[in-house]
Amino acid sequence: MNLPNKITPVTCAIIEQDEKILCAQRSEKMKHPLKWEFPGGKIEKTESPGSCLQREIKEELGVEIEILEQLPTSKHTYPGNIIISLLPFRCKITSGKITLAEHKQIKWLSLEELRIWIGWRRI
Numbered sequence: 546m547n548l549p550n551k552i553t554p555v556t557c558a559i560i561e562q563d564e565k566i567l568c569a570q571r572s573e574k575m576k577h578p579l580k581w582e583f584p585g586g587k588i589e590k591t592e593s594p595g596s597c598l599q600r601e602i603k604e605e606l607g608v609e610i611e612i613l614e615q616l617p618t619s620k621h622t623y624p625g626n627i628i629i630s631l632l633p634f635r636c637k638i639t640s641g642k643i644t645l646a647e648h649k650q651i652k653w654l655s656l657e658e659l660r661i662w663i664g665w666r667r668i
């Protein structure tokens with residue numbers, strides 16, 4: 546009998562500042578080491594997507610954010626049939642100074658740089 550796969554909902558922040566977007570590189574110690582991502586994390590049972598994202602960004606980057614807009618959700622399947630549903634939100638930093646608690650480094654990229662970097666022409 547095939548059981549339905551569990552889908553793990555994950556939020557991520559598209560943080561905008563001075564027409565650039567924050568991208569973060571996962572550290573060697575994290576799962577998916579050295580991969581680049583938009584910071585965020587798994588939604589816990591007791592929280593909404595927005596409060597999850599504010600918590601994760603405070604934990605990971607040490608700043609407070611305001612959520613501006615939710616963007617379309619996408620699904621991705623990792624080896625081992627792990628399915629994540631990624632919920633991106635446009636955000637801006639409202640207070641604090643970025644201090645990396647988990648990531649190896651961050652880069653602020655313009656949309657043009659992001660397009661070239663990921664080789665994706667549709668954004």
Ligand SMILES: Nc1nc2c([nH]c(=O)n2[C@H]2C[C@H](O)[C@@H](COP(=O)(O)OP(=O)(O)OP(=O)(O)O)O2)c(=O)[nH]1
Pocket residue numbers: 555556557576577581582583584585586587588621629631
């Ligand atoms: N944060 C984030 N996660 C992403 C992105 N793209 C993507 O496939 N993922 C995946 C990687 C992980 O499998 C999952 C997020 O897991 P995580 O390890 O960052 O979440 P978490 O902080 O809640 O972790 P933990 O409780 O398991 O330690 O979503 C992205 O752009 N940002």
